Amino acid sequence: MLLVVQKFGGTSVADADKIKAAAARAVKAKRLGHQVVMVVSARGKKTDELVGLAAEITETPPAREMDMLLSTGEQESVALMAMAVQTLGEEAISLTGGQIGIVTDSTHTKARIRSISTNRMRQALKEGKIVIAAGFQGTDEDFNITTLGRGGSDTTAVALAAVLQADVCEIYTDVEGVFSTDPRMVEAAQKINRISYDEMLELASLGAGVMHSRSIEFADKFRVPIRVRPAYSDAEGTLVAPEPADHLPVVTGVAFVRDEARVSLSKLPDRPGVMQVVLQKMSERKIPVDMIVQDVGDGGLAEVSFTVPQNDLAETLTAAEAAIEELGAGKVLHGTNLSKVSVVGAGMRRHTGVAAQMFQALCDAEVNIGMITTSEIKISVLVSRDQCEAAVHAVHAGFGLHKEHAQTPPLGQAHAPVTGTATFTNEEWENDVIAKLSSMEDIVVSDVRLDREQSLVTISNIPDTPGIAADLFSANAKADVMVDMIVQNISHSGLAHLSFTVPKAQLQTSLDVTRAVAEKWPTAELNSQDHIAKLTVTGIGLRSHTGVGERMFHALAAANINVQLINTSEVRISTVIDLESGEAAHRAVLEAFGLEG
Numbered sequence: 001m002l003l004v005v006q007k008f009g010g011t012s013v014a015d016a017d018k019i020k021a022a023a024a025r026a027v028k029a030k031r032l033g034h035q036v037v038m039v040v041s042a043r044g045k046k047t048d049e050l051v052g053l054a055a056e057i058t059e060t061p062p063a064r065e066m067d068m069l070l071s072t073g074e075q076e077s078v079a080l081m082a083m084a085v086q087t088l089g090e091e092a093i094s095l096t097g098g099q100i101g102i103v104t105d106s107t108h109t110k111a112r113i114r115s116i117s118t119n120r121m122r123q124a125l126k127e128g129k130i131v132i133a134a135g136f137q138g139t140d141e142d143f144n145i146t147t148l149g150r151g152g153s154d155t156t157a158v159a160l161a162a163v164l165q166a167d168v169c170e171i172y173t174d175v176e177g178v179f180s181t182d183p184r185m186v187e188a189a190q191k192i193n194r195i196s197y198d199e200m201l202e203l204a205s206l207g208a209g210v211m212h213s214r215s216i217e218f219a220d221k222f223r224v225p226i227r228v229r230p231a232y233s234d235a236e237g238t239l240v241a242p243e244p245a246d247h248l249p250v251v252t253g254v255a256f257v258r259d260e261a262r263v264s265l266s267k268l269p270d271r272p273g274v275m276q277v278v279l280q281k282m283s284e285r286k287i288p289v290d291m292i293v294q295d296v297g298d299g300g301l302a303e304v305s306f307t308v309p310q311n312d313l314a315e316t317l318t319a320a321e322a323a324i325e326e327l328g329a330g331k332v333l334h335g336t337n338l339s340k341v342s343v344v345g346a347g348m349r350r351h352t353g354v355a356a357q358m359f360q361a362l363c364d365a366e367v368n369i370g371m372i373t374t375s376e377i378k379i380s381v382l383v384s385r386d387q388c389e390a391a392v393h394a395v396h397a398g399f400g401l402h403k404e405h406a407q408t409p410p411l412g413q414a415h416a417p418v419t420g421t422a423t424f425t426n427e428e429w430e431n432d433v434i435a436k437l438s439s440m441e442d443i444v445v446s447d448v449r450l451d452r453e454q455s456l457v458t459i460s461n462i463p464d465t466p467g468i469a470a471d472l473f474s475a476n477a478k479a480d481v482m483v484d485m486i487v488q489n490i491s492h493s494g495l496a497h498l499s500f501t502v503p504k505a506q507l508q509t510s511l512d513v514t515r516a517v518a519e520k521w522p523t524a525e526l527n528s529q530d531h532i533a534k535l536t537v538t539g540i541g542l543r544s545h546t547g548v549g550e551r552m553f554h555a556l557a558a559a560n561i562n563v564q565l566i567n568t569s570e571v572r573i574s575t576v577i578d579l580e581s582g583e584a585a586h587r588a589v590l591e592a593f594g595l596e597g
């Protein structure tokens, strides 16, 4: 007998027939001898309708009342679902988040789960009932109804699967599974059979709406196997699970966020603590910043840029002004009508040439790149919104993702697996994670790593036109240079600056090939430093918890360490610092996250 959690999204319970079909699926699993917990979302566009209704009454609906309102969508569908199951001859009980015992904090409209009690669900399952849980909701300690943020039913499902130690969490939706990109945008997108948590987490948070990114954090933390499946057939869908040891595709998928805004703080003093002040102002307002890029701009003054959802722009600008005021210097600039396009793939870790191929595809489509950030398993670029679609198509086709077996990049080559990465057994991992959790959604910083083998290449004053990054990184890939962090900040003057790290042993090769390419740009200036260290914090929930960056940069500032370069992703924050400061920085950050000793 298995314990199965089945989540049905809004599109899969939109009308009576779909509700009956979902009920029949749960009943079938029950009759195969399994215990079944269903998690159900509001029907169709119900949540959007409720949001619209509130907007007709007031422009500023109180968050508590929004939660009271939005939670009714799920309450309606669980009741209908229970009736449908009972009609098919099985016993069922519908439960709201509060009735299950999902306790959250009191951050209305984006609450975080603190704990979940399993007693009532286990009792009902023991009595042979199908449990039908309302997704997306809980109650705080004062019994106020809370919701988990749009798309939060996935998070409910995976959280219930985690606490019940379910054998699988099935996410039923209106597509065949997870695709190489949104099939609504690219018809030729291919279904992926298996994807790792890290890849899915990056894809989901970089715009693949098929799953809520926080749900993947849970799945990763508690090792819950997920299967994303179509609600309308018995197809197998996509398995989201730990990374297999080999046969990793270099590129798995392309994600995009259409409506992004960019905020830059320029002419900042280049001294320790600046970044902490900026991030603190953002995290106080719970603004989810992404694509953070910091580099040294004109006249030795630092510049930091990042992207935020377009809807958060006004508040971000207020926060940025507050940071400037506290720092006593700087200027706030911003850009709108931007989109972020990202390529994700776990195999990128071991293969050179991925960045080169992405930039070449963008160049061929005449797409200009505004900003670049990378992590071990993703590369994100910022482009103008009217080029978003062209960029996604170009990159998707450029990696051959429309074919059943995506091709590996023609440039560069595969390298041996990176050694020294933590190897945990599942059980060790879980015990470790649970020991560090005081609340289910706490962040888990699992590793702080110092890499003293990297060097930094900076090329400044290059033209801000399509094809520049492609030229540079193709040359490096042809020479098989293992480029690690790539950072390009926005250009305000028509000339761009680009920095990247390469292993010390490859610095000379990289400089030679980069210089040869740069010759055709008369203004270009090439610099390098081999006296640097890279400090990386790895963990789950880094970006959804806006305070992690703040804590890391606070620790570095307190130790009087200047940060030269920053790169962020869902699971990692990487910085480049002086080699001499490496050990002290490592200690300070380990201590900040309680990992010392």
Ligand SMILES: Nc1ncnc2c1ncn2[C@@H]1O[C@H](COP(=O)(O)OP(=O)(O)O)[C@@H](O)[C@H]1O
Residues within 6 Å of the ligand: 008, 009, 010, 011, 012, 041, 172, 173, 174, 175, 177, 178, 179, 180, 181, 182, 183, 184, 207, 208, 209, 210, 211, 253
């Ligand atoms: N990479 C992707 N793979 C699959 N679907 C995607 C991807 N990116 C975006 N989507 C979109 O996500 C949709 C499913 O999510 P959603 O509309 O929230 O469904 P549900 O109502 O089941 O929760 C699909 O219809 C698809 O258009």
Ligand SMILES: N[C@@H](CC(=O)OP(=O)(O)O)C(=O)O
Residues within 6 Å of the ligand: 008, 009, 010, 011, 041, 042, 047, 048, 073, 135, 136, 149, 150, 151, 152, 153, 154
């Ligand atoms: N109904 C909520 C929660 C949810 O997760 O819905 P869905 O599973 O349809 O994405 C929303 O629309 O945000």
